């Protein structure tokens with residue numbers, strides 16, 4: 008499922024207490040920032056980078072209270088963001104779900120200034 012470009016922050020529902028992994032890639036002159044919070048305002052990810060760097064930053068966190076918000080900005084200004092999501096389902100139960108976010112910070116329409124993946128898993132370990 009994909010969505011047209013929108014201004015972030017974008018709301019996503021994660022599984023509370025389940026591990027989520029994330030990555031940030033940049034192809035941008037401006038400094039990109041990825042900020043992910045839970046509904047209580049807890050900051051789960053706050054990562055910045057610039058230049059052409061694939062998997063510039065990666066990490067994990069535990070999902071908190073829904074809805075979570077994902078915000079991508081460049082030099083402190085909110086970017087336009089395309090989003091898509093896909094779930095793996097087995098026997099009617101999701102085993103993982105992945106969101107993709109691609110941001111545009113200036114208007115040239117390449118939508119790769121930031122590229123973010125966010126996956127969470129029903130099971131871990």
Ligand SMILES: [Ca+2]
Pocket residue numbers: 110111112113114115116117118119120
């Ligand atoms: Ca761009």
